[in-house]
Amino acid sequence: MTVTQLSIRMPNKPGQLVTISEIMGQAEVNILALFVSTTTPGGDGLMRFVPSHPGRAAAALVDRGMEVATSQVLAAETPHHAGGLKAILDPLSKAKVNVDYLYPCIQTGESTILIMGTDQVDQAVEALKKDWIRLYSDQDLLNL
Structure with missing residues (x-):
């Protein structure tokens, strides 16, 4: 028994997390669990999260031009x-x-x-x- 996690990389700059929150709100997706690292090798931020509706969340992010990795x-x-x-x-x-x-x-x-x-x-x-x-x-x- 597993849950679906989405992972996205984003620039480490002000406003990135609020943008993700806004996208999820517009898609009517609740973020149930969240991990954010502001620095990774390469300098990007990394966000891992468990959304209430994984398919809808992934589609909303892809529609905004983001690469989304899905894992169990x-x-x-x-x-x-x-x-x-x-x-x-x-x-x-x-x-x-x-x-x-x-x-x-x-x-x-x-x-x-x-x-x-x-x-x-x-x-x-x-x-x-x-x-x-x-x-x-x-x-x-x-x-x-």
């Missing part, structure tokens, strides 16, 4: 307490799954949903399910 990432529920992150990282480590990046999505009083990128998605899903870690789909996130 994990949305895993993590206990919200000291050491809670270990609950999802330990099974991945034991399965020899490398986490390329992670960022938060939604936090409730009892848990946090983390977005995780890996090039071993199937193995990660298997390892987390084996340890009873709740994984979310695009529809699950939309219904929260």
